[in-house]
Amino acid sequence: MLKNYFKIAIAVLKRRKFFTFISLFGISFTLATLLVLTAFLDRIVNHEYPDAKRKQSLYISGIEERGERARSNSGLSISYIKRYVLPMKLPGAIAFSSRSNGTNTYFHGKKIGIDYKFVNSVFWDILEFDFLEGKPFTVQQEKNLEKVAVISQDLRDNYFGKDVPAVGQYLEANNEKYRVTGVVRNVPASTYMLSSDMYIPYTLTKDDMNTPSYFGEYAAILLAKKTSDIPAIKKEYEDIVRRVPHTQKRFLKTTSLADSYLDAYIRGGSQESKQKVWVYTALGIFISLIVFLPIVNLVNINVTRIMERSSEIGVRKAFGATRKALVYQFIVENIILTLIGGLVGLVLAQLVMIILNNADLIKNLHLSLNFTVLFIGLLTCLVFGFLSGVYPAWRMSRFPIVKALKA
Template sequence: MIKLYFKQAFHLLGENKLLSSISIIGTALAIAMIMVIVITLRATIAPFAPETHRDRMLIFRFAGLQNKSNVNWQSNGAIGYNTAKACFKAMTIPEAVSITNIGQETMLAAKPAGEMESCSVLQTDDDFWKIFEFKFLSGKPYDNADFDAGADKAVISEDMARRLFGTSEVVGKTFLLNHSAYIVCGVVRPVSKLAKYAYAQVWIPLSSTNAFTATWGDDNIMGMTAVYILAKSKDDFPAIRQEADRLRTIFMAGHPNFDLLYHGQPDTYFVAAQRYSSNNPPAVKEAIRQYILTLLVLLIVPAVNLSGLTLSRMRKRISEIGVRKAFGASRGELMMQVLSENMLYSLFGGILGLVLSYVAAFLLGGMLFSVDFVSNGVEDLRTMCVDLLFDPTVFLLAFLACFLLNLLSAAIPAWRVTCTNIVDAINER
């Protein structure tokens, strides 16, 4: 019997092509928009390789330097390596602390006497490889001895290795980076640009460049570095912040004319994503409200419109339901028919919506993720984990909400018809 209901539903799809198409497309758009928002949010906060431990990471990228004798004077920006080392590296509570330059730099890389290639370079210390989990295809990262020695070693991504050497088997080979020779010590899988703090195509020791010693501002406190802290548990966040404050007090005792302002940092991953400048606090509550409001609007408005279409379609079928009741159809059979028809509409809409969400993420990636996702879209989709792109729980909740609203708008009039006199139902009264 259920098989017959679905056959009838398919037949009705062909008979009412316009209304059926509007219902399916409307459901698809509602689900697609919700999934796009969720994909965007998960790309911001959900763990995926190599940023596998986002849930227990703390991030420090900006500070303020306040002159005690002039409260109207304040300088904001990144801190120097020595400042970061004194204030964070000495911590005992975290599992690991890494210091890198403030962000990726574009450099020219080339095989000796070869053609130049532009690449993204991140300068790190050796603990960087303990916080971020890279998949090494060959070789290994530079270690503490290499970092202390300022060794000219480099880890490069597989795609960069092929661009420079035509193969990924390049450990031990030498290439030029801004005209300085580096030896490849490891090759890793390509990293998605959505891993904003770990992404690069080439990783080199911070100690091998001038970013290691570069400072600015009075007393050489400020500089060009960022700090990433991996806690053993997110429950340790308050203790880590307290320890960071204590170490800052000790360090600043040697600079009595200044205060080093943390501006509420180190931040969790989500909060860091909302921080766009050093001296303006991130609008976390506002961001959460916007996400919730957007999801509700994207879910409720299309669903209400779809329910109106479904209700209109059911009103046209009141006489049909009355005839079926006159020929002995039970309430259960009538409701099952309505259920199967709406399940079919919602199923087609859900599948189409899921496909549209991936198409939108690919085509609108530059706007959604603030990266050049279009030019690197295939690579980014390949390097991101499937769990990040597809959250079955969210998809099922969005699908269920649309289905229930569609079902109620169809089932309520159908149920009312089954409760009315057959003659009135046939005459649509």
């Protein structure tokens, strides 16, 4: 029976080439979009370079002070980190880093844009950067205010030349010369909390490290000794934040959250508790629309397509097909159609990813079709085929035989 359904599905696809094109285009375009999107999300959620201990870590991306008429939020200042974060008892280690700042430098007449971050030396203990050469700067160098830096592979290749050893050499940025202590594998720009071209000891910052303000440009990473300590660390930080005095009279409430990587990523520094819900809701609506609209379109096309075949439906019913058998037949046909669309979608997605990777729109972000993405793609195909086939199939299976034969 399946063979018979397969034959007729292929014949119908060949017969109405325009409908087939529209259906396949809808399915493959949607699937390609979904696949690229899931590849992107997969890269953000599951790609754990350089923070391999992500599940064991909490991220404090900012702080907010709020009054009746005033509201300010920002990253953390170093003084806040020193006063309220570093003294925490439960974390095994605490790293912090500034957001990326940009500067230009010139080398042999070539202008090179550099993103740099100030980080503490623990940063190198918590995060597992791949050192292509050299090593991180030490706590001693940090204390001694030594002008040292760890640079990315990209910066080394741009500044010193491709694969030219950089350790021990000097690099000029912001009118300062930094000695390179190590070169690390590039971090994709999508991992914005950690990616940079150059990592400099925070002690070299020109910021006031004793400012009373809580607002600055830093984020902190709290590494738990074991994953089960995470809730207790969260609680410890919550208790600290509750006791933090307000910096100005107009502020009545201070909020700063220690989040998981994904929550901190989505929050993007905002301490608004609804922010996360908004982002998840927006993402959910976006994905639902991407999936839902083509399904509605497919249902429409399928209704037309199936109604065209009402004579066949009448004949099948006259010769003993039950409603269930007809629904089954049309769902199988639809799944075949969507699987073909799925294959085209896979090829399209692969092409789009190659184009995106080559264009380097998001620096060092290399999208690829992995097993998760493939699995999601195949599952989506099947769900598509099923959903877009059920309603038309159900509708036509209830069509009276005599009317179907006359149509």
